[in-house]
């Protein structure tokens with residue numbers, strides 16, 4: 001996969017691109033990241049990329065021409081592939097693992113990082129076909145969200161993580177948060193590792209982990225639970241934990257009814 005990053009601050013990416021798994025992905029040629037300073041595409045004598053907003057107001061707006069020409073340049077250099085041109089901004093759709101997976105299937109990703117008060121709207125109209133936000137807060141630029149996307153996408157590319165890591169990834173794509181983990185020592189500052197984890201009973205350990213993963217998700221991120229897709233075992237655990245923790249349950253689960261019939265007959 002080729003990722004072109006359009007940024008006024010390419011040096012911000014030096015550190016993460018050399019580090020650990022990303023460095024390995026680049027080394028192994030699974031991933032190529034090209035940093036493009038769109039100031040190089042300014043036709044202005046002073047290499048300016050921003051200008052005053054029409055209609056007045058504070059701050060500067062990124063002018064359309066340097067960015068549009070930079071996108072046209074990277075597109076011309078990378079023809080005939082599955083491509084997405086992404087603008088990073090708080091106005092985009094919030095980044096999720098589903099979106100990361102979508103992006104990881106592309107051949108060419110163009111990430112546009114802005115600064116100042118934002119982009120001339122014609123950048124969106126002319127060259128952008130996706131707009132993504134890292135979250136509901138305001139940064140000084142799109143570089144950190146671009147780094148987050150590069151990092152999250154890179155670890156999904158074939159051959160980037162080792163076998164062990166990719167197996168781990170599979171087993172946690174089951175929709176629950178991770179269970180609590182422990183390593184040595186068995187007692188640390190008076191806090192013991194749960195007995196069951198030292199027992200060697202693999203069946204019991206697996207059940208404990210599933211229960212604690214469910215507990216953690218119900219307590220911290222109930223918004224992640226797909227209530228209509230629970231297996232009968234998960235449903236039992238959810239009911240038991242909800243009782244223990246005094247948590248409310250959605251109606252259909254409290255009633256103990258079967259999940260609604262699937263008209264496609266796939267379940």
Ligand code: 4GY
Pocket residue numbers: 088089090114115116117118119132133134135136137138139140141142145
């Ligand atoms: N949040 N998610 C974000 C951001 C800064 C003005 C446009 C975010 O993606 N980007 O806060 N970006 C702004 C600064 C220009 C980008």
